[in-house]
Amino acid sequence: MAALYEGYTLCGLVPGQNLSNSGVQGIEAERDSDHVVVTDSTRCVTLYKVSDQKPLSSWTVKQGQTLTCSAVYNSQTKEYVAVSDSKVIRIWKEEDIILEKTFKATVSSEVWRVHCVPAGEPVVLFQRGAVRLLDALLSAPQQPIEDVLAQEEAVRWSTNIVAESQHFVIFTTELKGEHFLYLQRLNPNTLQRYRLEREEPGLSPLSFSASYRDKHIRLLYLYPNGHVYQSVVPVRGLGADEGAQALPLPRSLQLGLPVGEGLLQAASVLLLDEDHVAVVGVPHPSAGTGKDFLCIWNTNFQTLQAGKEMAGKIYGQLWSYSNKLFIPHGKTLSVIPYECPKSSLASALGKLRQAKTEEFKAPASVPSWNNILHGEKAQPSRTVETRKTRTTRKTQSAHSLTIDQVLELIKTAPVEEVQKEVEGLLSRVDTQDLPPSVGQLALSLVSRSLADPAFYTPSTLAQLVHTQSLCHSVCPDLLLLALERKDYFLCQLCLQFFPDLPEDVTCACLKTFISMPDADAEKVSLEPDSISFMENLIARDRGQVGLQNGFSPTSFDEDHSDALSGVGDTIKTRAEDKEKTSTPPEQICPVGLHKAVLLNEVLQTAYSDTFLLPHLKDLSAQHVVLFLQYLQFLYFKFSQDAIPQMFRSPSLTQVMDWVCMLLDAHFTVLVMTPEAKGLLLSLKSFVRSQVRLFSELGKIESSLQELNKMKVKKDVGQYSIEIIELF
Template identity: 65%
Template sequence: MAALYEGYTLCGLVPDNNAHSGIQGIEEERDSDHVVVTHGNRCVTLYKVSDQKRLSSWTVRQGQALTCPAVFNRLSNEYVSVSDHKVVRIWKEEDVLLDKAFKATVSSDVWRVHCSGGREPVVLFQRGGVRLLDALLSSPQQDIEDVLSPEETIRWSSDVVVETQQCVVFTTEQKGQHFLYLHRLKPNSVLRYRLETDQPGHAPLSFSLSYRDGHICLLYLYPSGGVYQSLVPVRGLGGEDGAPPLPLPRTLLLALPVGDGLLEAASVLVLDEAHVAVVGAPHPSAGAGKDFLCIWNTNFQTLQAGREVVGKMFGQMWTFSTQLFIPHGKTLSVIPFQCPRSSLAAAVGKLRASTVEDAPPPACVASWNNVLHGDKAPPPRVETRKSSATRRTQPATASTLDQVLQLSKTGPADQVQKGVEGLLSMADLQDLRPSLGQLASILVSRSRADPAFCCRDVLTQLLHTRCLCHSVCPDLVLLALDRRDYLVCQLCLQLFPDIPEAVTCACLKAFLSLSDVEAEDMEDTDLEPDSVSFMDTLMSRREKAGLQNGCSPESLEAEPQEETAAVPPGHVCPVGRHRAVLLNQVLQTAYSDAFILPHLKDMSSQQALLLLQYLQFLYLRCSEPPSPQTEGLRGPGLAQVLDWVCLLLDAHFTVLAMTPEARASLLHLHNFVKSQVKLASELGKMEGSLQELSRMKDKKDVGQYSIEVIELF
């Protein structure tokens, strides 16, 4: 069956009003892990989804407005948007100010810029004209034809690549009637169709487009809950060259339960040929509430997965790869999903994982005709040894599960551990996933109520199954901190994908505030081996800074006394090895800037100073050439370290600026970053020179002898 997994916040929202989320659009950038979000009418932001990080942001000046969501042109690695309906803006990621980037004013108002499939961007004008971006920019003031009638208005648009041909699809409304246009490029042609109405006065709430089996599939949702599909032929005769529009047949795919009222802010999205996602419609078993995200199987009319979404819905939804982007309330959430291949067994929830050994021989499969019409009884199914054993162990597994759950409430720790080991060895982890969460919650609650009860090994074993998360067992991290069980704490930070920022900062403060005696005792603690090896490699490197700046080992051997001189600040790790491992785990935990800053501000000045010194050490080490010993080991990257430096300075700027002990670290970081910026600037100049040379075209032969001067800048 389809599944919805635990979601997370990508960014906060500032809704324009009660009906609009403030997001114009979300577009995929270089891959599905990078998206471009157009906030309101002034800001465009680039996010890395997996890290929940904002990478870049661009804003137009006061008085200007973005009237078209930004798109990314993979052919030129440029962003394209439109301001004030007529000003086309093009910029790159390294551009800081939009006003200094390329601008071109066109002769007609633009509706949208579309760019998909790695093709050239296409500009759709408000009166229905379509132009390729390069052709438009070659003559920005060219006349744009009016395709639509005077009272006709575009309501929705998208683009699709059909085989090798780009097509722009958009819907319009005129006096309560709705039309669909298919504009094919190269050669240019326009097909016009009339959409059937659901009820008088009911306009479609949302559209979704896909291409399969030689047809463009258009899905649209009406306020009555009807989800219809229309197949638009790519090569057709639909109302071309002024002919009256032909009716576009439709098929009812799904009738959503809407209760007594009508849908107002809902959206439907095609996930694959058999599954659709619906947001803003009631859950069939949850009453009249409309704050739900559901995945439906259209082949079998079954609800596959559902999740309540807190906050007001705005009827907007986007999908890239296997992730849904949904604005609700004051949050833009990312919700991963999975849609397995559609089958009857999966639709009714009876599909189980099968292997070659489980599959019966082809000769033993009964004929459906014989079974339905009773010609003869189906032959008996030949049962393999493994399938028979699996069926025998299913009731035993259920019995063992009940025993372990009961034992975990009152039994001693050693018996609980034996019961859990036996349970994990008998059953599939996927089948046990909900039960393991229940088991962990029982053990944590018992441990908090009874300090003498210790089940560290059991909890560690459950964590290694990767079936737990913070939302299932929210007190586990706090229990580990209270009991100073740093291995469990590290595993939670490493394996839980949904740790709140408050818990992350609680772990950070606990690690930073350890006393010297506790820090020494920690060196005997068992931690994850790869992360310990990573710190061993960093801390065992030569402390001499000049060794990494071009000096050869031979030149250093001649001056052994100078090599043991005072080490520059930042080259010595300010914390012990094991405490550094735990701090590294915090630095690699996912977070949102807006949510983590308030908790970072609660840190003391001593904690902030120690963290700054450790980040300085990591920054210097990560800036050095990587060593083969660190490849494949768990450790923070340079980008993560820089992000945490920025967070720390944002949270404690005044404290760090006024603390004498922090001055040396700040000055050293400033000088180091300044040198890196200078190096990057020089590399950028070289890159520009090489690009200019590569773009130069061969000139015609001017004779047997000539002198040519090339100006790079």
């Protein structure tokens, strides 16, 4: 279950005179996870080191001026950016002391917010809805700023998100009781406008939160009646400007929070992950009135996971950075660490005994044979939306195409039109209708791509695979098409999400990846987490000399030494010479970074030895040696260091299994290949170390079994010390 841990005070607050304002205008992340920038509602910006609970620097505008925008940190230039008096943009560095002596520029229109993302350029959002990159704005501060919003329309909330290397500014507005969502994409500049569905008359959203996942931007918003809704917008579905036309934005009810008597006044909801939200300012279901709580709710199972009473008044403000919640209450700004394990029914009910830390992603949801043959009721797939409740969806706009119309469109329409309509359809279709719809769309797209070399929609096919409603049996030509078009990102997705890949297709992928030049592989765009895993693995220094995970660097020497008595001297000598010797060949990755990522996907694919071995024999001796060298590199890294298991990272067992299969398939060829001699000797030492490890584990297992059989002779009381000797 989710948990809220013991919090601590970051700083004191000076609330507004009417106690409706906490005195905090905004909190932004700074250089790393342990630094934040706090902007108060009047004149001061302060840099805090969170773990030390102390300010490092502070800057104040002079008397008579007011900060109207919370300060952000530009990690590219290591500068801070803020706005005073709505029109004066200020930029300074940490070593600057007096703000009046730093850079400032006056712009021609009033600014709503400045947004910045890590390793990105700051973006300025004006109160009339226009957006400018900071550098472009400062090149001509008095440039005219257009009015995007209607005359009486006002911005209520904004944020920014980086999705698929695209920068989006997201903001909501209000006009005569109607609420709108704007998605402004930068470079190329496109603006999309949506109309939020009306709630009860007179009710406006109290807070918004947005995130990006699975090629969709998800907007979460809370109303005073306790209803928490989610709306989903596909990133790839964003087209050209629609002018004043506002598309309807469907929503689904995520939570119905208890509000007690009356309506919520100051409350906020914040997305923590795909299954959990933090809520502040909403009554605790089992607590009395007049008490303010910070709670974590599970949106999948409608359960309250954790709650903490907050002393003093709650102002409806909440921020989250690096698994820490920042919440103003009373006269204090508190930091509350939290944890949100992977959502499951057992954890939601408090029945989870042991979390499986190795499971980083839910298994793919594909049609089963029982459903196809016997018509058993299929479980709804958690794909485009995280909700599993059957919320009645509102009628779409009249020009929305049905699945049959889109299938006909795919046969003749241009690529751009097909992409737009398919991705628009995926954003509208009900989750329970996804599996058959996705299969039909994929078959049509692949069929036309095979028939027409000029037609190919890589982003749309990737989005279909991401729904986890596809498998190889449904669309058997999809992965082969990706190999033919050299779309290795799509190949990676298929290897990740298809649980039923035939062994010949797996070997076709392996042969393509291993024969690909490293220079070509480095040009391929791949899944960021898998690249991050390999970057950390390659950059990791050698571990300490000694037995780790059943293997020691001295094992190779031991296997080829007749005198075991010299082991101690060997260890000492290797330890003393460690800094003098160059990196051994086993420590150097024999393939490029991106090629290694693709090979990792093959290592994790399900297979049967009987069916895989015949296809492995088609590999050339050169490719077999290269692949074995890479497996040897992985084994060395996994053996010497405690490698954290990430999503789609191969395990040591998978590495050893592939080593065994390659040796079985090519043993005769490898024995006759001169350059493979040293490799085979090294692999021999790996096997011996593993045998030695499992032998020792067997001894421990026997000892533990004997202890388990021992009967307790007497009651030793609550406090005792017992010594058990193992022989």
